[in-house]
Amino acid sequence: xxxxxxxxxxxxxxxxxxxxxxxxxxxxxxxxxxxxxxxxxxxxxxxxxxxxxxxxxxxxxxxxxxxxxxxxxxxxxxxxxxxxxxxxxxxxxxxxxxxxxxxxxxxxxxxxxxxxxxxxxxxxxxxxxxxxxxxxxxxxxxxxxxxxxxxxxxxxxxxxxxxxxxxxxxxxxxxxxxxxxxxxxxxxxxxxxxxxxxxxxxxxxxxxxxxxxxxxxxxxxxxxxxxxxxxxxxxxxxxxxxxxxxxxxxxxxxxxxxxxxxxxxxxxxxxxxxxxxxxxxxxxxxxxxxxxxxxxxxxxxxxxxxxxxxxxxxxxxxxxxxxxxxxxxxxxxxxxxxxxxxxxxxxxxxxxxxxxxxxxxxxxxxxxxxxxxxxxxxxxxxxxxxxxxxxxxxxxxxxxxxxxxxxxxxxxxxxxxxxxxxxxxxxxxxxxxxxxxxxxxxxxxxxxxxxxxxxxxxxxxxxxxxxxxxxxxxxx
Amino acid sequence: xxxxxxxxxxxxxxxxxxxxxxxxxxxxxxxxxxxxxxxxxxxxxxxxxxxxxxxxxxxxxxxxxxxxxxxxxxxxxxxxxxxxxxxxxxxxxxxxxxxxxxxxxxxxxxxxxxxxxxxxxxxxxxxxxxxxxxxxxxxxxxxxxxxxxxxxxxxxxxxxxxxxxxxxxxxxxxxxxxxxxxxxxxxxxxxxxxxxxxxxxxxxxxxxxxxxxxxxxxxxxxxxxxxxxxxxxxxxxxxxxxxxxxxxxxxxxxxxxxxxxxxxxxxxxxxxxxxxxxxxxxxxxxxxxxxxxxxxxxxxxxxxxxxxxxxxxxxxxxxxxxxxxxxxxxxxxxxxxxxxxxxxxxxxxxxxxxxxxxxxxxxxxxxxxxxxxxxxxxxxxxxxxxxxxxxxxxxxxxxxxxxxxxxxxxxxxxxxxxxxxxxxxxxxxxxxxxxxxxxxxxxxxxxxxxxxxxxxxxxxxxxxxxxxxxxxxxxxxxxxxxxxxxxxxxxxxxxxxxxxxxxxxxxxxx
Numbered sequence: 008x009x010x011x012x013x014x015x016x017x018x019x020x021x022x023x024x025x026x027x028x029x030x031x032x033x034x035x036x037x038x039x040x041x042x043x044x045x046x047x048x049x050x051x052x053x054x055x056x057x058x059x060x061x062x063x064x065x066x067x068x069x070x071x072x073x074x075x076x077x078x079x080x081x082x083x084x085x086x087x088x089x090x091x092x093x094x095x096x097x098x099x100x101x102x103x104x105x106x107x108x109x110x111x112x113x114x115x116x117x118x119x120x121x122x123x124x125x126x127x128x129x130x131x132x133x134x135x136x137x138x139x140x141x142x143x144x145x146x147x148x149x150x151x152x153x154x155x156x157x158x159x160x161x162x163x164x165x166x167x168x169x170x171x172x173x174x175x176x177x178x179x180x181x182x183x184x185x186x187x188x189x190x191x192x193x194x195x196x197x198x199x200x201x202x203x204x205x206x207x208x209x210x211x212x213x214x215x216x217x218x219x220x221x222x223x224x225x226x227x228x229x230x231x232x233x234x235x236x237x238x239x240x241x242x243x244x245x246x247x248x249x250x251x252x253x254x255x256x257x258x259x260x261x262x263x264x265x266x267x268x269x270x271x272x273x274x275x276x277x278x279x280x281x282x283x284x285x286x287x288x289x290x291x292x293x294x295x296x297x298x299x300x301x302x303x304x305x306x307x308x309x310x311x312x313x314x315x316x317x318x319x320x321x322x323x324x325x326x327x328x329x330x331x332x333x334x335x336x337x338x339x340x341x342x343x344x345x346x347x348x349x350x351x352x353x354x355x356x357x358x359x360x361x362x363x364x365x366x367x368x369x370x371x372x373x374x375x376x377x378x379x380x381x382x383x384x385x386x387x388x389x390x391x392x393x394x395x396x397x398x399x400x401x402x403x404x405x406x407x408x409x410x411x412x413x414x415x416x417x418x419x420x421x422x423x424x425x426x427x428x429x430x431x432x433x434x435x436x437x438x439x440x441x442x443x444x445x446x447x448x449x450x451x452x453x454x455x456x457x458x459x460x461x462x463x464x465x466x467x468x469x470x471x472x473x474x475x476x477x478x479x480x481x482x483x
Numbered sequence: 484x485x486x487x488x489x490x491x492x493x494x495x496x497x498x499x500x501x502x503x504x505x506x507x508x509x510x511x512x513x514x515x516x517x518x519x520x521x522x523x524x525x526x527x528x529x530x531x532x533x534x535x536x537x538x539x540x541x542x543x544x545x546x547x548x549x550x551x552x553x554x555x556x557x558x559x560x561x562x563x564x565x566x567x568x569x570x571x572x573x574x575x576x577x578x579x580x581x582x583x584x585x586x587x588x589x590x591x592x593x594x595x596x597x598x599x600x601x602x603x604x605x606x607x608x609x610x611x612x613x614x615x616x617x618x619x620x621x622x623x624x625x626x627x628x629x630x631x632x633x634x635x636x637x638x639x640x641x642x643x644x645x646x647x648x649x650x651x652x653x654x655x656x657x658x659x660x661x662x663x664x665x666x667x668x669x670x671x672x673x674x675x676x677x678x679x680x681x682x683x684x685x686x687x688x689x690x691x692x693x694x695x696x697x698x699x700x701x702x703x704x705x706x707x708x709x710x711x712x713x714x715x716x717x718x719x720x721x722x723x724x725x726x727x728x729x730x731x732x733x734x735x736x737x738x739x740x741x742x743x744x745x746x747x748x749x750x751x752x753x754x755x756x757x758x759x760x761x762x763x764x765x766x767x768x769x770x771x772x773x774x775x776x777x778x779x780x781x782x783x784x785x786x787x788x789x790x791x792x793x794x795x796x797x798x799x800x801x802x803x804x805x806x807x808x809x810x811x812x813x814x815x816x817x818x819x820x821x822x823x824x825x826x827x828x829x830x831x832x833x834x835x836x837x838x839x840x841x842x843x844x845x846x847x848x849x850x851x852x853x854x855x856x857x858x859x860x861x862x863x864x865x866x867x868x869x870x871x872x873x874x875x876x877x878x879x880x881x882x883x884x885x886x887x888x889x890x891x892x893x894x895x896x897x898x899x900x901x902x903x904x905x906x907x908x909x910x911x912x913x914x915x916x917x918x919x920x921x922x923x924x925x926x927x928x929x930x931x932x933x934x935x936x937x938x939x940x941x942x943x944x945x946x947x948x949x950x951x952x953x954x955x956x957x958x959x960x961x962x963x964x965x966x967x968x969x970x971x972x973x974x975x976x977x978x979x980x981x982x983x984x985x986x987x988x989x990x991x992x993x
Binding site for chain 1: 572824
């Protein structure tokens with residue numbers, strides 16, 4: 008049996024986070040009451056006309072630049088014609104032969120090396136509405152057009168991916184970049200990122216392109232991997248049995264973990280694309296593209312490198328701290344108020360991320376602003392609280408949004424460093440435990456631990472351990 | 484002359500001076516409507532109560548010395564493809580028979596803001612596809628000059644109403660001649676402005692790259708007056724041009740001396756009614772007599788205009804009209820009792836029953852032209868030839884200020900005479916179509932009569948030169964009597980209401 012390799016390409020749709028829809032001024036919001044974010048334009052009443060949302064164009068150029076694409080100086084909108092109740096105009100405004108962006112790439116770090124995945128094109132289009140089908144035999148469908156006209160980017164890759172894992176990594180990376188740009192939230196579960204895949208098999212290294220199959224209806228990154236695994240197995244079985252792979256579109260079924268035929272080549276639609284006469288072509292001058300390029304935020308790759316070089320962070324830390332733009336921004340805000348990036352990094356990665364994950368909270372909603380975290384670290388440095396207490400304080404800060412000093416004071420957690428006060432307690436402990444004191448003096452060093460523990464117990468952990476140790480040494 | 488036969492500018496003066504009230508004007512128009520509407524059948528929907536109420540409001544406003552707008556109290560008719568808030572807008576189609584838009588077309592808003600009172604909605608060929616108004620799904624409109632003949636189309640209701648005194652002026656739409664050809668057939672002035680001069684927002688789209696809203700009026704001054712109001716950039720229409728709008732009435736100087744006018748010789752050739760050719764030639768001679776420099780010229784790609792148009796317009800229409808699917812509004816076919824409801828069935832039945840024959844024909848033509856494997860041979864080729872036609876005009880306008888031709892090749896033809904021959908009917912727009920393909924402004928002015936029927940002369944100008952166009956048309960008009968002629972108004976008792984006239988809605992309330 009010869010070894011097969013998979014040839015995988017992706018077609019990704021992402022909804023853009025513009026304030027209003029692509030061609031009308033309706034709010035672009037997820038989760039509103041059905042058919043409330045609608046107007047004559049997105050309902051396709053007779054006589055209405057589309058007007059391009061300038062933010063859509065800007066976001067699309069930003070995405071194109073971040074994906075290393077060429078930005079077309081001239082592009083246009085086309086109509087993709089088909090009938091479906093979720094498509095009010097019975098055509099989708101899209102871009103056909105002259106997309107806004109072409110010939111880009113994204114580098115993946117996979118298997119120790121870098122794999123460059125080509126981006127064939129990125130184009131602008133509008134979303135359709137949603138159908139809610141009645142259960143059982145009721146025989147009706149409800150139409151919600153809130154989503155109709157929401158701006159989308161379609162991102163098409165070259166068939167450069169070789170494994171389902173790479174496809175998954177690509178999507179993660181794409182999501183990271185688009186979220187850095189703040190053009191999309193890329194939530195596959197909410198449908199703001201959708202992914203269709205194309206896959207064929209060939210003898211490893213042969214360079215030919217065999218008949219490909221498209222897989223649709225995939226609703227998570229994990230499912231992309233599973234669907235591709237399943238399809239690779241199916242195609243492999245076909246080839247090994249001497250059969251043929253038919254060009255078709257298959258639907259992934261999450262429950263069964265397999266795919267089913269949706270449509271074959273023969274039943275493919277003719278979309279009768281033609282230039283939309285209601286929208287003049289878009290002419291982009293270089294200065295405008297340059298302005299957008301200059302306004303791009305630092306992208307994850309560059310930021311990761313900078314975190315290593317500028318702040319001396321280990322590669323692993325830098326990777327985690329730049330996973331999202333918000334987290335990286337948070338980190339950088341913290342180190343404006345605190346001198347030790349490595350220490351801040353540890354607190355962000357260990358304590359903050361733990362609490363965020365445990366409570367399923369986005370860092371944007373965190374009640375601990377960077378200045379509060381810095382404040383906490385400074386309190387520790389001053390010896391006002393111990394590291395152990397600091398963790399308790401941080402949890403309180405996280406839960407209630409209070410500053411570190413405020414929590415410490417409120418809860419009376421201030422470390423006791425007053426030698427006189429501590430000396431009194433220590434004297435009491437020595438008096439109460441003569442036997443242990445004796446043990447210590449006769450050489451049982453661990454007896455000191457017990458004595459310090461007693462002091463901690465009496466001070467609810469607030470005694471400054473350094474001073475307690477020092478005092479014990481002196482007194483004993 | 485009766486009040487309802489005055490022009491808008493005359494009436495506006497009289498109303499402003501207080502010599503006649505808006506209410507009197509509206510009443511006069513409704514008296515005329517009551518007298519002739521059974522014969523002419525121009526209106527799909529009349530807004531009688533609404534008009535009178537609005538006229539009274541305007542009168543009291545003006546009595547208080549307030550500015551009631553440049554069209555204060557002028558009763559205006561609207562072609563029924565211009566959306567009117569709260570008033571059904573049918574496009575003379577079963578598909579939209581009961582469709583009531585929640586918004587006004589941009590032009591409706593503009594004339595209403597200037598104090599015009601909206602009389603009602605005028606009959607048309609279904610979705611503006613046709614040249615005789617016989618493709619109205621409801622009933623045909625008759626030509627006021629000869630009730631056995633068509634008024635032209637597709638703005639036939641608008642042209643007939645203005646000619647018959649049933650409206651002082653009207654707004655229509657012109658995709659391939661739909662304002663100019665009926666204006667010619669009904670002996671009035673009709674203008675198609677430059678593509679992009681007037682907002683298309685709220686005009687139910689037929690062919691988006693060709694459609695333009697324009698005035699149908701009794702004289703050139705009224706045309707300029709209406710154009711002043713409806714022209715201008717609209718942010719809701721991406722194809723609307725951000726150009727400065729002059730006062731078009733300032734061009735009406737009567738001066739035409741030295742104007743270089745090219746006569747499109749191809750448009751006097753094969754297929755033209757000799758009586759039309761002769762009448763238009765006399766008109767051209769008049770232009771020369773008035774001092775214009777007239778010279779014959781050639782339009783090499785003239786022959787291709789009609790075929791190109793019948794690729795591009797249906798292609799766009801097939802997409803524009805796809806939204807009429809019975810899902811959200813408009814006509815919806817019922818499913819047969821006892822059968823499972825089925826989506827494809829809903830689409831097919833709704834569209835089979837909701838659209839008339841000409842609309843279906845064009846949807847099929849357009850769908851075919853855009854289909855995979857045919858696109859390059861038809862649609863793409865048509866776009867290329869469209870560019871050649873534009874270039875022809877560009878070349879001609881290096882030499883000439885204006886071009887002149889007949890508006891239509893024939894006189895108004897008898898009702899039902901051309902219905903069975905779509906290709907013959909398509910030729911009714913042979914002289915007007917190239918202008919739409921090039922996006923240029925053109926006007927049809929009455930230039931005489933042949934056998935008692937009006938003949939129109941078409942003047943064409945470079946893009947956004949409506950001023951030039953109006954100037955020449957005005958000079959011609961002021962030196963000819965045709966714009967003052969009105970059709971006979973006696974009702975014809977022998978005529979029965981046309982089939983389908985029960986679709987008319989005489990007293991719709993806003």
